[in-house]
Amino acid sequence: MRLLHPHLVPAERLRSPATAGRHARLAQLAGRRACRGQLAGRLVGAGTRPSPEPDPPIGNGRAIAVLAAREGASVACADRDEAAAGVTADLARAEGACAEVIVADVADPQACAAMVEESVEALGGLDGLVLNVGFALGRGITGTTAEQWDATFAVNTRAHFLVSAAALPVLAPRSAIVYISSAASLRAATGAPSYDSSKAALLGICRQVAREGMANHIRANLVVPGLVDTPLGRDASRRNPARTARRLPFGRQATAWEVAYAAVWLLSAEASYVNAHPLVLDGGATAFG
Ligand SMILES: NC(=O)c1ccc[n+]([C@@H]2O[C@H](COP(=O)([O-])OP(=O)(O)OC[C@H]3O[C@@H](n4cnc5c(N)ncnc54)[C@H](O)[C@@H]3O)[C@@H](O)[C@H]2O)c1
Secondary structure (H helix, E strand, C coil), rough: CCCCCCCCCCCCCCCHHHHHHHHHHHHHHCEEEECCCEEEEECCCCCCCCCCCCCCCCCHHHHHHHHHHEEEEEEEEEEEEHHHHHHHHHHHHCCCEEEEECCCCCCCHHHHHHHHHHHHHHHHCCEEEEECCCCCCCCCCECCCHHHHHHHHHHHHHHHHHHHHHHHCCCCCCEEEEEEEEEHHHCCCCCCCHHHHHHHHHHHHHHCCCCCCCHCEEEEEEEEEEEEEEHHHHHHHCCCCCHHHCCHHCCCCCHHHHHHHHHHHHHHHCCCCCCCCEEEEECCHHCCC
């Protein structure tokens, strides 16, 4: 039995162009307005990093955008890599959704506010926001420079604060914000303290945003994934083979689709009483030690 999203095709299956056309026509028949679905959303880091593999897995940001589009969202896909955001937008359009590409490097504080403005203009409003971007620099405490620390925090933490600050006043009442954190925020596992700390700091941002958003019934939550089989994850494993050497719950990593289901649920009205909550999505790994 499938309780959630019973009408959806399995997330792992991207729509073929023929099915996509049919889906778009059905959406039109159902009266969906152009460029405005049940959810309007925006993703920072909506691309997936390029991979040397012939058939790489999908990344978290891309999977969230595709699944949100399948749920009726219009999506503005923001990324510093225009081509990567473009691929995501094409996949969202194949779901019958309206998708825009926004090029922004969120390491630049001014780009954070500009991106919010552009998204509001492109979508005609905003009622969902997913902050997915994140990366790691440095190895260990003594192997991390101040520059690496600052660069990591600029993208993984400061950008989330700045985008949230720009978005809170313009988000429609009953909007939802989702931050993509990491189980690295819960224990020292990656060997990259700048990454672990920047992800831990997201909980503080999320809580405060949830508190300030309450007046407008705006919710803010975190998805806290363990290991996920994405191009980013595979890059990390190439650099640190010990990453996946331990026993994994269910004998595997999560997929980006599993992260996406959690994010889209938190965005939706189905999660209307879930707020300031870190949803740990690690197959139970942190519980088992
Ligand atoms: N893969 C895992 O094991 C795992 C586990 C836990 C959490 N996460 C988190 O999931 C998130 C992303 O996963 P993904 O697979 O989508 O990663 P990804 O690297 O494939 O995609 C991230 C996107 O962010 C974009 N980006 C990077 N820096 C940017 C910047 N300064 N401004 C704008 N865009 C920028 C990249 O171009 C890329 O398209 C990260 O926050 C990561 O920490 C991943």
